[in-house]
Amino acid sequence: MHIPDNYLSPSTCAVMGAAMIPVWTIAVKKVKSEIARVKMPLLGIGAAFSFLMMMFNVPLPGGTTGHAVGGTLLAILIGPFSACISVTVALLIQALLFGDGGVLAFGANCFNMAFVLPFLGYFIYKFIKDRVKTEKGEYAGIVLGSYLGINIAALCAAIEFGIQPLLFKNAAGQPLYSPYPLSVSIPAMTIPHLLVAGVVEVLFTVAIFAFIKKVSPGTIYEGAKQKTRAIYGLIVALICLTPLGLLATGTAWGEWGADEIKDVVSGGNALGFVPEGMKNGFSFETIMPDYAVKGLPDIAGYLLSAVAGVAILIILFKIISGVKKNKSGSIPG
Amino acid sequence: MPEWLLKDENYIPQADKDTFVNKSILSLLSILSRFKTQSGYRVETFRVSAVLKVAFTIFLIVLLSLSRSFTFIIIVNVYLLLILSMMRTGEILKILRMSFIVAFFTFIILIPAAFWGNYYSMIMITPKVFATVMAVNILSHSTQWHSITSALKTFFVPDIFILVLDITIKYIMLLGEFSLNMLYSLKLRSVGKNRNKYASISGVAGTMFIKSKEMAEDMYTAMECRGYTGEYRVYTKTKFTYADFIYMMINIVIIFAFFYLGKV
Numbered sequence: 384m385h386i387p388d389n390y391l392s393p394s395t396c397a398v399m400g401a402a403m404i405p406v407w408t409i410a411v412k413k414v415k416s417e418i419a420r421v422k423m424p425l426l427g428i429g430a431a432f433s434f435l436m437m438m439f440n441v442p443l444p445g446g447t448t449g450h451a452v453g454g455t456l457l458a459i460l461i462g463p464f465s466a467c468i469s470v471t472v473a474l475l476i477q478a479l480l481f482g483d484g485g486v487l488a489f490g491a492n493c494f495n496m497a498f499v500l501p502f503l504g505y506f507i508y509k510f511i512k513d514r515v516k517t518e519k520g521e522y523a524g525i526v527l528g529s530y531l532g533i534n535i536a537a538l539c540a541a542i543e544f545g546i547q548p549l550l551f552k553n554a555a556g557q558p559l560y561s562p563y564p565l566s567v568s569i570p571a572m573t574i575p576h577l578l579v580a581g582v583v584e585v586l587f588t589v590a591i592f593a594f595i596k597k598v599s600p601g602t603i604y605e606g607a608k609q610k611t612r613a614i615y616g617l618i619v620a621l622i623c624l625t626p627l628g629l630l631a632t633g634t635a636w637g638e639w640g641a642d643e644i645k646d647v648v649s650g651g652n653a654l655g656f657v658p659e660g661m662k663n664g665f666s667f668e669t670i671m672p673d674y675a676v677k678g679l680p681d682i683a684g685y686l687l688s689a690v691a692g693v694a695i696l697i698i699l700f701k702i703i704s705g706v707k708k709n710k711s712g713s714i715p716g
Numbered sequence: 717m718p719e720w721l722l723k724d725e726n727y728i729p730q731a732d733k734d735t736f737v738n739k740s741i742l743s744l745l746s747i748l749s750r751f752k753t754q755s756g757y758r759v760e761t762f763r764v765s766a767v768l769k770v771a772f773t774i775f776l777i778v779l780l781s782l783s784r785s786f787t788f789i790i791i792v793n794v795y796l797l798l799i800l801s802m803m804r805t806g807e808i809l810k811i812l813r814m815s816f817i818v819a820f821f822t823f824i825i826l827i828p829a830a831f832w833g834n835y836y837s838m839i840m841i842t843p844k845v846f847a848t849v850m851a852v853n854i855l856s857h858s859t860q861w862h863s864i865t866s867a868l869k870t871f872f873v874p875d876i877f878i879l880v881l882d883i884t885i886k887y888i889m890l891l892g893e894f895s896l897n898m899l900y901s902l903k904l905r906s907v908g909k910n911r912n913k914y915a916s917i918s919g920v921a922g923t924m925f926i927k928s929k930e931m932a933e934d935m936y937t938a939m940e941c942r943g944y945t946g947e948y949r950v951y952t953k954t955k956f957t958y959a960d961f962i963y964m965m966i967n968i969v970i971i972f973a974f975f976y977l978g979k980v
Contacts, residue, residue: 425932427883562829590918697801705805
């Protein structure tokens, strides 16, 4: 679910980042007041934990394996606000130090995985746990919370992908970023999550929760005592989600005007794309000169290719000599 | 010598599937090795200040994302390849592998769009992704991570985040080694068919959580003993070096190229 850069437009990234700022501010305040200072380092260690949790592979039927995100588990164990900060930091390390997930898309990734996932998962868990006071109720809450949490997060990511072709196009009408509309991106993202990733997440969450409850029940986050808070939290979470919905539907309505509606009515999305694409599609050759090195003065073009050639050659030689060194080193040993 | 010791044993352990344990061990090892290369002193490849590197890398990624000029993207790719060529072989291999995998994945994802006649995405996004991944990885491989976190401080990131980030980086290493040992022992102790292996994986992760909680409490007491009050400052002596100047000039040329080619 890590969105890389260049799939979302910079402005979408900015909007998502801006949406996260109040969440982070509230989370920091909440954590400062709610959690004793003694537990401050727990946030860092929680982040390390959530980072490592993605390294654990869970066996799946058919001999394959998958890994969980663990957002709901973390929210249940250390509280949703702490989980938000921990996952944010884990995502930052992945983006900045491991190149996994975009630097610009960091806001969007945080929105999906550090906000929607732990909060929704936690509040569903809390809502069911408060209503059904048995142990079964608690586990039902965990199952539903973790399953819905990861799936709604995936849906959010799908919506972010899907609104790109509606919002950002070049003069020729071709999408500038992720080219797939909502009709493609939503099934592409949600079906694997509904079928596989969601199941992995549930298995992982339930198994670890059961283990910790058995071994050391005191370490689990207690949360608010009042019953009503959970439902308010759910409502707040849903309200926070609405700007995204507005963005999706509002602009979709605007953009679906005149020409696109025609396409949709006449032949569905997949077909509707072709005529427009065919027009510009054959301009493959005509577009290319504009973008190719020809756009530069000749000398600059030569220079550029020369520099590229030198860089690639140096890289090749270094790799070859590196491989040789390794081989010659291994023979005597 | 007791007699039972001299008897021949022909116990052949039943084959058992443990791909998930192996895979977990491998992914943990790859993370840990990445952290290990960071620890310890080493001479940095480029003596450019981390603040400049972080700032311009992010700026470069923004420009790449905004650009609609294929020429600009090629220029940035060449520039990054040139920087890459000055790095160590091991680093070059890792960075190239990562960039190629991500770019190839992007390419595959965009093939259906090309069938619909949308070549633009495939031609533009694939090299953009390649350059972005390369840029971030060059930053992360050529800079000590603690100088990246202290660079974040100059960009007004709140203290609590930097503290958490610092602790996280250190504890990924500690907890990672801890759980790696647990996985090894799980592997060693399951001789033959072990039906409880699937249940043990939750034990490994659960123990990791309990352990991390204990470590956190210990750490806080240790910090308090040394006078930690909840806030801290970063002392940096920033000297503007010759390398910084060259790095800035190169980046200004790239920014200039962005606007020049944007007009065409």
